[in-house]
Every structure is written in structure tokens, then in C-alpha cells.
Amino acid sequence: MPDIGPKQTRRERFIRKLAGVLVRGIYRRVDVYRADDVAAGPQLSVSNHFGGFADPLLLIYAMPRVPRIVARDVIWKYPIVRSIMNWAGAIPVHKPEDRGPGSNDVMFGSAYEALDEGSHVVIFPEGITRDEPSIGRVKTGAARIVLGARATGTEGIHVTPAGIHYEDKASLRSDVSILIGQSIDLDASIDEYVAPGDDPGPENRAAVRSLTAAIEREIRRVAPDFTDWQQARALTAGSEILLRTLADDPRHPIPTADRDALAGHLGRKPPEEKEQVTVAVTRYNEQLADLGLDDSRLLSGMTGKRFIRRSLGLLLLAAILLPFAVVGAIINWIPYLLVKAVGLLRVAPAVLSTAKPLAAIFFFGISWGLTLWGVFREWDAGGVLLAAMLLPLYLGAVIVFLETAQTLWSSFRTWRRLRRARSSGDIIAAERRAVLDVLVEAL
């Protein structure tokens, strides 16, 4: 993998690295597909907002340049949070429903300034986090920021759509994919939004409206945008069936960004076609579920021989990791249970996707801080450096150990269930062919 191109300041490099370490700890797989090649100049990225705090963290990780995040001003009320937000270059936005004093002249001023410096700014134009798998009403802020910045003389602004897809945003160690679409080159396309001779600034309501509509359309192209959860699940599963059929080896995992991009393509089909696909895929998945299978297990080719070969490797890995996993478990069981406890709160998934990563950072941070302090008291500063490098490795050992055990168990069940389903193999094959025909037709 090539290292990133644009020159970054030391602070930006550190922010990006911190986000990278956190993201890799919090999620299992993060798959990023970037169609865009904007690497310099003023850039406003617009993203869907499903995951609260997790969204900006993931975008810092996925974007080639560290963005400045536009965030609600209420979080600046908390002392430590305020320092972190200022240090990370976040831009406060005041929302009328938060009441209290504040206007957005300052926000627009800061955003113009940031774009004028050629910075990268991120805004979530829906304004609030959502728990539905669709895009809400896109507000006019993004359009007004770029038209305003352009009117004050900033040239070469690009507006880049980003879509974040969570497998399960309420749980840690789940999969995420991020699709970054083609940018709108504002200077090149300005005539599409501003009628000739009209004021090209943010006061031109018609221009703001038409640019906002374009932004909304672009976000819908990259972000999850489905009628309901059943359709979201069915079209995503359908996309996976298509890609698994095309794959050279259907046993390999499907890249989630590819899957979500194709699911988005299916999601833009006419409602009746989507409905047909949803019904067919849901039925197929239910039939497989009755046998304890799913499409990936069905095509896993998991025979007894293959299971034994595979489990030997996994058992060896688990045995090597065991001593380190034990050390990791001793150090980390208290923060782990505390994070688990946070997960028991009965709140919306979007709240959990903020609360759980923050709780994990907080509790693991305290626990590791105390461990390092203990090492410092017992040994010396060199020991602290060594421990600081080894602590993540111990936690990694626990995670890989547990995930290996899980894979082992899952492979075992796949083998048993495939064996049991063998008698109805022809029926299942015909069902798969039928659902595939529906999917190919809809493509």
C-alpha cells in the first residue's frame, strides 16, 4: 500500500494515526473505497450521519487529508471535550433546537477561512444522527458554506460525498465500509446552480436550493438509502449473492465496500423491482435460516476434511496466542466489563455508537494508564515505553484469540449443518439459481 501523498503537519499526522489506532481497535474490518482523487485545495466533504461520534472518527481515518469537523456547539460546554475539539480543529455550529445563545455567523466565518486556507472540512448536512437506513432532509448549510466561501474569493472548491455503512453500529468489533464518491467541482459546475447574471453568493435562495439538491443526490449515491430495514438487509444480502457468484472462489469473504456499492445500485432501481428483489432474497434467506445456514455458509464447501485441515491451523494459532491472551485478559477484564455494561443501556443505536467507543477509550485508557504507572513505580521509564508498546499487543492477542475461537466454532457448525442439509441439496441449488435470476434481472 502506498503511503499518502499530501504533506501533513505533525499534528495532522498524529490525529490521523490516533484515529487509525482507535478505528482498528473499535471495528473488526473497515473497508474504504474512494472514487475521488481530490488531494489538495479547498474541499468540503458531506457525509451521512448514522453513528454519532464514530462518524467523524471513521472519516478522519478514511480520508486522505485530516478534515476539520463541523460539530454542534453544545459539546464545547464540557472543559476537556472543548480542548480536544479545539486541538483537532473542529468548527462549532449552533443549532436553534439547542436553544441558548449563539448564531452561525462565527461558524460560517470559520468555515470560509478554513476553505480559503485550502483545508478539508467535513459536515454532516442532515444535522442529526439517524437510526433509519436512509438519508433524511439535507439542510442548506453545506451549500451555503461553499457558495459563501466562493463569493469571498476562494477558488477550486470541491464538494465530496461520503457514505458510512455500519454492519451493526451498536456493537464494537463489527464491520464498517466507507464509500467516497466523485467530487462536485464547484467552479466547473456553478452554472448548473446559479442562473446566468444571478448573485452567486449564499443569499441566492434558488442557487442554495439547487446545490443542496445536488449534494443530497450525491450523498444518496454513496450512503445507505433504503425504504426500510428489511429492504436494506435484503438488497445488501442480494448484492453479496451476486458478488459471491462472480467471485473466482466463493469461499473468500466479499469486500464490504464493493458489496455496499452494488447494494446502492440496486437501491436506485424502481420501487417495484426493489420489492421483487426484496421478496425473493428474504424468502431465500429464510429458507436457508431454517437449515441454520446462509449464502456464505452454503458456498463454503465446508466438508469434514476441510474443517479438520482448517481447524488445525486455527488451533495452532490459538495455542500460540493463549499465554499472551491470558495476560491481556488479566489487564483488560475490568474495562471490558464496564464497556459491556454501557452496552446494556436501553438507548437508540445511534447513541450507543457514540457511547460505546467513548466508553472503551475512557475505560481502557484509565486501565492502561494505571498499568503504566504501576510499571513506572516498579521499574523505570524504559519499562513504561516497553509496556506502552506491549499493552496494545496483549489486547490484540485477546481479540484475535476470541475471534479465532469464534471462527472455529462457526466452521464446525457450518460443516455439521451442510452435512444435514445434503439431502435437500438439489432443492437449495434450484432456489439459489432462482434468486440469482431475479437479482441478475434487476441489475
Next chain:
Amino acid sequence: MGNLSIMPLVVALPAFLLIGYTIVDIVRRTDLNGGRKVVWAAAVVVLPVIGTFAYLLARPFQDPAHVTLRGNERTHAVVALIEQRAAGSITQDEFTEKKRAVFDEAVDTHRARYS
């Protein structure tokens, strides 16, 4: 201390592996010139703990993005067909026929593998 006997296993072994990984990473990096590689490698060898810590802290983060779909030839063929259809360079009938052909070939290949 009773647990001293497990120290070599749980501390020294991962520490050695980490230092080894660091040196391999320095050698394999494409964005560093030879002189810098030598300086970093020397730092890691002479001062293993401090050198490794400083290197890992200073190492720039790799871009996680991939810029094309990662599917195989068949996937790319289907994506190309979708794009050609959207651009109007093939008719709906051609599109239907060609995409079916790609999927039929894929299904046949897999059937051959598994039977």
C-alpha cells in the same frame, strides 16, 4: 517474585517480535531513502526500546482506501456493462444478454469445481 519465570515468555518474546517487525517494516518501506532507513534501523538496534517506540510514533499512517472495486475480471465486466448501459452505448437487450452470459459462465465454473 514468583512470576519472574514467565516474564521471558510474555514480555521478552513479544518485545523481540515487535522489534523484528519494526526492522522488517523499515526495510520494506518505499517512502524512505536508504540513508534514513539506515538511521532508523541503527536507532532500533542500538536503543531497542526507545528506538522502536520513536519509530512507531513517527511512522506515517497508511492510506486505507482502495480506488477500484476489488472484484475479479467478471465483477469488472459486469460493472463495465452497467456503466455502458447507463451511458447508452449498449441497448437494454444487449445489456441483458451480456450480463446473463457473465453470470451463466460463473455459475458453470463453480458447478464444475464442486461436483
